[in-house]
Amino acid sequence: xxxxRTYNREDFSRPLRRVLVGLFVVFLLAVFGLWRIxxxxxxxxxxxxxxxxxxxxxxxxAPVTKIWVLVENFQSYSRLYEQNQQLRDELQQMxxxxxxxxxxxxxxxxxxxxxxxRLDPMLTHVTGxxxxxxxxxxxxxxxxxxxxxxxxQDGWATMDGIGLVxxxxxxGSRTSRVMLLTDxxxxxxxxxxxxxxxxxxxxxxxxxxPLDFMEAADQIQPGDRVISTGDGDVFPSGLxxxxxxxxxxxxxxxxxxxxxxxxxFLRVLRSYASSPITDSGALLVPLPPRALPAGVQGPxxxxxxxxxxxxxxxxxxxxxPAIADxxxxxxxx
Numbered sequence: 001x002x003x004x005r006t007y008n009r010e011d012f013s014r015p016l017r018r019v020l021v022g023l024f025v026v027f028l029l030a031v032f033g034l035w036r037i038x039x040x041x042x043x044x045x046x047x048x049x050x051x052x053x054x055x056x057x058x059x060x061x062a063p064v065t066k067i068w069v070l071v072e073n074f075q076s077y078s079r080l081y082e083q084n085q086q087l088r089d090e091l092q093q094m095x096x097x098x099x100x101x102x103x104x105x106x107x108x109x110x111x112x113x114x115x116x117x118r119l120d121p122m123l124t125h126v127t128g129x130x131x132x133x134x135x136x137x138x139x140x141x142x143x144x145x146x147x148x149x150x151x152x153q154d155g156w157a158t159m160d161g162i163g164l165v166x167x168x169x170x171x172g173s174r175t176s177r178v179m180l181l182t183d184x185x186x187x188x189x190x191x192x193x194x195x196x197x198x199x200x201x202x203x204x205x206x207x208x209x210p211l212d213f214m215e216a217a218d219q220i221q222p223g224d225r226v227i228s229t230g231d232g233d234v235f236p237s238g239l240x241x242x243x244x245x246x247x248x249x250x251x252x253x254x255x256x257x258x259x260x261x262x263x264x265f266l267r268v269l270r271s272y273a274s275s276p277i278t279d280s281g282a283l284l285v286p287l288p289p290r291a292l293p294a295g296v297q298g299p300x301x302x303x304x305x306x307x308x309x310x311x312x313x314x315x316x317x318x319x320x321p322a323i324a325d326x327x328x329x330x331x332x333x
Contacts, residue, residue, distance in 0.1 A: 105161050106265050125159075125267040126150055131175065133263075140183035140205060141166070142263055147174045151270070157228075157235045158266045163257025164228060164239045165266055178266065181241070181256060182209055189231040190241055190254075195219040198229060201241065201254060208245065208253040222246050226254050236271045 034042065128144035146152055148171050156168045158178050166186065169179035179186055186203035190211075199214040214220060224244045230237030240257050247253040 102262070124270045126152065126270070127265055127267050128176075129265060130263045140180040140186075140203065141169065142178050142180065142266070144176050144178060144266060144268070145174065146268060147172045147176045149173055152176045152268055155234070156271055157239060157269045159239065159269065160258045160263060160266055162240065162259070164235065164241050165258045165260075165263065167235065168268065176268075180260070181258075182207060182260070188234055188241075189229045190226050191229045192220050192244060193225045193227060195221075195224065198231075201226070207260065208247055208255060210247070211244070211252045211254060214252070217252060220244055220252055222252075233271075236269060239269075 034045075126146055128146035128150075131143045131145055133142045144152075144158075152168060152171050154168050154171055158165045158167060164181065166178045166180040166183070167188075168176050170177040181188065181201065181203055182205060183203045184205050186201075186209075188201050189198065190201045191198050192211075192214075195216075197215050197217075197220055199211040199220075201209055202212045203209045211220070211226075222243075222245050226241040226244060228235040228237055228239040228241060242254040242256040242258075245253050245255045
């Protein structure tokens with residue numbers, strides 16, 4: 001007696017998989033051919049097919065789009081984080097270099113003072129240590145450990161090695177007070193380069209003092225250098241003050257070159273006032289002697305039979321202007 005034939009599940013699933021795979025391959029080939037055929041009719045069919053299929057499945061593409069946006073944002077954030085870390089490292093290195101430069105500058109100033117080195121025979125300096133500041137919002141000043149015993153005088157300019165800081169406003173035996181450029185009582189003449197416009201730098205108890213009384217404000221641009229003029233014997237000329245900047249109140253202000261947050265050492269510039277000229281004749285160089293004609297004794301001879309002309313009043317025996325310029329003299333035949 002014959003046994004009934006049993007069928008396993010694999011006997012049906014294997015041919016079915018082959019059929020499905022074959023149909024899928026045929027479908028892909030049809031789609032490939034459909035998108036590769038260059039025909040106006042096929043193009044209209046493709047357009048209609050896209051209009052029917054794409055909008056209904058846009059909700060299915062939304063998560064994919066969101067995930068892709070998140071991936072791009074994460075990549076951009078990672079790049080920004082790496083750049084931020086690099087900038088932080090560079091900033092730390094720059095701070096280290098700045099500290100080293102300040103220490104070398106201070107050491108150089110001490111060595112120059114010990115060796116009595118004169119960089120400019122007309123403008124020497126004395127280096128002092130900042131002892132304390134005023135600590136008041138209404139007065140901007142610092143106290144130095146040099147005074148009258150070191151030859152300090154009122155009105156002398158002070159610098160921190162880079163830019164102008166202020167001037168001496170009080171001298172004691174061992175200490176002196178420096179009124180900073182930011183003080184409301186400070187008003188100094190400056191010149192803006194390269195335009196050459198003169199102005200007054202007026203302190204207002206802020207770190208950005210404004211420029212007043214400008215000749216032509218439209219010729220001054222942010223970033224221009226501001227230096228002292230030397231007018232009125234307030235400061236020596238050519239000292240760096242800072243750079244022009246536009247303030248939040250639309251006024252031209254100056255970013256001071258001196259580092260007011262790290263005032264440790266200040267240089268007091270010796271700037272003696274020039275002596276006034278009282279004898280203008282001392283500036284005149286005597287003219288070389290001229291060759292005189294034969295028989296003439298002296299630079300000028302009076303006419304024959306006439307007495308010599310008397311000297312002019314107030315000239316201490318000098319010839320009168322009429323004789324000096326030759327309007328009267330020896331009579332010519």
